[in-house]
Amino acid sequence: xxxxxxxxxxxxxxxxxxxxxxxxxxxxxxxxxxxxxxxxxxxxxxxxxxxxxxxxxxxxxxxxxxxxxxxxxxxxxxxxxxxxxxxxxxxxxxxxxxxxxxxxxxxxxxxxxx
Amino acid sequence: xxxxxxxxxxxxxxxxxxxxxxxxxxxxxxxxxxxxxxxxxxxxxxxxxxxxxxxxxxxxxxxxxxxxxxxxxxxxxxxxxxxxxxxxxxxxxxxxxxxxxxxxxxxxxxxxx
Numbered sequence: 086x087x088x089x090x091x092x093x094x095x096x097x098x099x100x101x102x103x104x105x106x107x108x109x110x111x112x113x114x115x116x117x118x119x120x121x122x123x124x125x126x127x128x129x130x131x132x133x134x135x136x137x138x139x140x141x142x143x144x145x146x147x148x149x150x151x152x153x154x155x156x157x158x159x160x161x162x163x164x165x166x167x168x169x170x171x172x173x174x175x176x177x178x179x180x181x182x183x184x185x186x187x188x189x190x191x192x193x194x195x196x197x198x199x
Numbered sequence: 200x201x202x203x204x205x206x207x208x209x210x211x212x213x214x215x216x217x218x219x220x221x222x223x224x225x226x227x228x229x230x231x232x233x234x235x236x237x238x239x240x241x242x243x244x245x246x247x248x249x250x251x252x253x254x255x256x257x258x259x260x261x262x263x264x265x266x267x268x269x270x271x272x273x274x275x276x277x278x279x280x281x282x283x284x285x286x287x288x289x290x291x292x293x294x295x296x297x298x299x300x301x302x303x304x305x306x307x308x309x310x311x312x
Contacts, residue, residue, distance in 0.1 A: 117298055119300065126306075127305060129301075134300060175241060184297075185298070186257065189242040191240060
């Protein structure tokens with residue numbers, strides 16, 4: 086069975102500092118990995134995905150994520166945080182075979198202070 | 200394009216009442232999904248429709264039914280609501296069920312008393 090762990094309920098960072106939101110996954114096979122962001126009272130929005138190829142994936146709003154197969158991790162990063170990045174972030178995984186049924190992590194709240 | 204739309208935005212039900220949550224997408228997507236979001240549990244898949252005319256159970260299907268009315272519309276029905284179904288419900292769609300990202304609606308906040 087697939088699973089995703091986001092070990093931090095909340096991450097606090099000052100504006101202008103780099104941020105990392107952690108994600109580890111477990112699948113029996115090769116994964117497709119996704120990051121989504123949710124702003125208050127809104128649906129989820131796609132940020133980026135890893136399918137295959139380069140382990141460093143670049144996405145929307147200056148975010149990037151690094152796929153590490155040996156550590157089964159897919160951490161979300163941004164070099165310089167903005168207050169407007171404050172939101173709830175979800176990591177999700179699916180197998181690269183068959184129909185895509187995403188399994189989501191529990192979410193990490195990112196709080197960027199001015 | 201409106202993307203994915205959901206109605207209603209809010210609903211309060213009494214235990215045992217029934218209701219249908221509506222979802223429509225205008226992106227000509229083949230695949231559609233229903234999720235529920237509960238605090239500390241992330242999103243969990245209730246049902247999905249890989250393509251028009253097909254539906255399948257997800258992780259938490261008990262107490263729900265779905266209908267893929269046509270390519271655009273995918274509804275979720277609660278036949279006899281229970282307090283455990285208090286949640287925020289999201290509909291999503293994707294071009295197909297492979298590697299494409301899912302697009303989410305704004306959600307329906309449901310309270311069952």
